[in-house]
Amino acid sequence: MNDVILRLSGIDPQSELAKVIAKRADIFELTQKTHDAALRPADPGGLSHAMRAAIACRIASLNDDAAFRDHFGAILDQAAPDETERQVSDLDYRASDPRISALIRHADLVAANPRAASGRDIELLRQAGIVEADIVRLSELVAFVSYQIRVVAGLRLMRQSA
Amino acid sequence: MTRVLQDFTTKVPIWKPHVRPVDLDHATPAQLDALQVTPSNRKISDYVLVLAHDAETLKHRSPLFNGIMYNRGGMSRAEREIGAVGASLVNRCIYCAAVHAERYSQLSKDETSIGKIFAVGVDAELEPRLSAILQFAVKLSQCRPAADAEDLARLKDCGLGDEEILDLVLSASLFGWANRLMHTLGEPVAE
Numbered sequence: 001m002n003d004v005i006l007r008l009s010g011i012d013p014q015s016e017l018a019k020v021i022a023k024r025a026d027i028f029e030l031t032q033k034t035h036d037a038a039l040r041p042a043d044p045g046g047l048s049h050a051m052r053a054a055i056a057c058r059i060a061s062l063n064d065d066a067a068f069r070d071h072f073g074a075i076l077d078q079a080a081p082d083e084t085e086r087q088v089s090d091l092d093y094r095a096s097d098p099r100i101s102a103l104i105r106h107a108d109l110v111a112a113n114p115r116a117a118s119g120r121d122i123e124l125l126r127q128a129g130i131v132e133a134d135i136v137r138l139s140e141l142v143a144f145v146s147y148q149i150r151v152v153a154g155l156r157l158m159r160q161s162a
Numbered sequence: 163m164t165r166v167l168q169d170f171t172t173k174v175p176i177w178k179p180h181v182r183p184v185d186l187d188h189a190t191p192a193q194l195d196a197l198q199v200t201p202s203n204r205k206i207s208d209y210v211l212v213l214a215h216d217a218e219t220l221k222h223r224s225p226l227f228n229g230i231m232y233n234r235g236g237m238s239r240a241e242r243e244i245g246a247v248g249a250s251l252v253n254r255c256i257y258c259a260a261v262h263a264e265r266y267s268q269l270s271k272d273e274t275s276i277g278k279i280f281a282v283g284v285d286a287e288l289e290p291r292l293s294a295i296l297q298f299a300v301k302l303s304q305c306r307p308a309a310d311a312e313d314l315a316r317l318k319d320c321g322l323g324d325e326e327i328l329d330l331v332l333s334a335s336l337f338g339w340a341n342r343l344m345h346t347l348g349e350p351v352a353e
Contacts, residue, residue, distance in 0.1 A: 016324075017324065020324045020325055020328055021328065023235065023236075023325065024229075024233070024236075024328060024329075024332070026229055026233070027226065027229050027230055027233075027332060030222050030225055030226040030229065031226065033222045034219055034222040034223060034226060037218035037219045037221070037222060038218075038219050041216075041218045041219075042218065043192075043218065045216075062305060062306070063305055063306045063307065064306040065306070110342050110346050111305060111342075112305045113305070114253045114254075114255075114341060114342045114345055114346055115252070115253050115254035115255075115345070117345060117346040118349070119180045119349060121346065122180040122181060122346070122347070123180075132181050132182050132215060133215040133216070135181050135215075135347075136181060136212060136213060136215035136216045136347065137215065137216045139342065139343055139346060139347055140213070140216045140219045140220075140223075140343070142342060143338075143339045143340070143341075143342035143343050144219065144339055146305070146338045146339060146342055147335045147336060147338050147339035148335075149307070150302050150303070150307055150331070150334065150335035150338050151331060151332060151335045153302060153307035153309065154302055154307075154309065154327075154328075154330075154331030154332075154334075154335065155328075155331065157309060157310070157311060157313075157314045158314065158324060158327060158328065158331070160311060161311060161314050161315065161318070162324075
């Protein structure tokens with residue numbers, strides 16, 4: 001199995017734990033497919049591949065996960081980002097463009113404190129000119145990356161206790 | 163008269179979207195494929211129709227969801243539901259918590275634990291194994307994830323094997339995903 005999750009959780013492919021994971025190979029395969037669909041979709045809509053990778057970098061930073069930060073940083077580099085897209089990957093960046101500012105605000109909220117989100121936050125995205133389909137694309141990206149980071153966090157604990 | 167729910171409940175609410183669902187009559191072939199619409203299956207929830215705006219991820223999400231929650235072996239289906247409930251407590255997804263609390267109670271025939279969990283939260287007095295599962299799910303669901311070696315050791319002390327622990331990691335993480343859609347793209351209402 002060659003995928004992001006095994007690599008980032010540091011699991012030796014020959015280990016007993018790898019054999020346990022192999023029993024759920026279908027899950028890890030679908031996870032990898034969703035990763036590719038969220039980061040590099042055929043139809044990116046209003047969220048470029050570089051913008052998606054930059055937002056994923058932010059989520060990794062919010063979760064204090066350096067390995068994921070490097071992983072999404074490499075995808076960002078491959079996506080030939082413009083100056084703004086590169087800056088979005090930095091948690092300290094303050095966007096002057098209202099659309100980008102709204103995307104960042106919402107991504108950070110949903111990643112770090114989803115319980116505080118409400119209908120008002122969706123309204124703020126609309127006011128910044130973000131269309132319904134892009135609201136869903138952004139949400140799926142943030143939600144999926146949050147899932148993947150937790151799967152790897154759990155696997156690392158399992159590896160360390162093996 | 164509708165009322166937006168603010169507190170955890172075992173009565174499954176109605177989910178009201180903040181984002182306009184895809185109109186099936188105007189859906190693209192990719193959306194219809196991801197929705198698995200057939201002439202005999204046109205009953206699709208508003209939630210899934212909202213997600214159909216992103217057909218590429220939806221296509222994989224549904225089989226992934228079913229695999230994690232229902233595939234054979236490993237952790238019991240009932241205990242996987244506690245992984246889902248733990249994440250939903252942290253993310254305060256009232257809708258997901260209600261649906262998966264109900265499934266847990268039905269599958270386990272345990273009629274008392276969910277009431278305690280909703281009243282007290284992660285520190286509810288539960289049977290030790292169930293408590294260890296809930297604690298682990300809640301801590302893994304924090305941003306950043308806060309589950310540690312001690313939480314994992316507690317699972318092992320309660321008799322969980324690696325296959326079960328892996329399924330718990332997957333179900334709690336899956337609801338880190340589901341909650342971030344369900345709770346942010348719509349809201350639970352009671353009629």
